[in-house]
Amino acid sequence: MTITWTTELETGIRHIDLQHQELVDLINQATDALAQGREQEMLEQILPKLAGYVVFHFGTEESLLANAGVLASHAQHHRSAHHAFSARIQQFKQTYADGSANANALPELANYLQSWLVDHILITDKELARQIRNAPRGQR
Numbered sequence: 001m002t003i004t005w006t007t008e009l010e011t012g013i014r015h016i017d018l019q020h021q022e023l024v025d026l027i028n029q030a031t032d033a034l035a036q037g038r039e040q041e042m043l044e045q046i047l048p049k050l051a052g053y054v055v056f057h058f059g060t061e062e063s064l065l066a067n068a069g070v071l072a073s074h075a076q077h078h079r080s081a082h083h084a085f086s087a088r089i090q091q092f093k094q095t096y097a098d099g100s101a102n103a104n105a106l107p108e109l110a111n112y113l114q115s116w117l118v119d120h121i122l123i124t125d126k127e128l129a130r131q132i133r134n135a136p137r138g139q140r
């Protein structure tokens with residue numbers, strides 16, 4: 001399954017939307033590579049690129065939250081969600097490094113990435129954008 005970017009995915013914060021489009025592209029590249037039997041390319045090129053981009057993206061969102069002055073509990077909630085994603089990726093990398101990954105590890109990861117991305121954008125970041133718009137120093 002390929003994720004298609006639509007206006008429904010827009011949060012209304014332009015540079016977050018541009019970063020989300022990049023994430024959609026990288027996750028589509030990963031799932032396409034897997035579907036076409038290019039597992040090594042997925043593992044060695046696309047996933048490291050995705051992992052690096054996600055760190056950058058989470059940093060952007062956490063700075064926006066901090067600069068806008070949203071409630072600390074909201075900012076903490078977003079940081080926890082970011083940590084949960086990073087921990088899942090770390091766990092995947094560990095199972096590959098120590099040889100304990102099972103045969104379904106890559107398809108399971110691909111499914112996880114797709115559903116995570118859609119939830120991250122449609123639920124978590126639409127809420128993030130709403131909180132930023134309503135915050136004392138938020139963007140409107």
Ligand SMILES: [Fe+2]
Binds near residue numbers: 016020057061121125
């Ligand atoms: Fe995001």
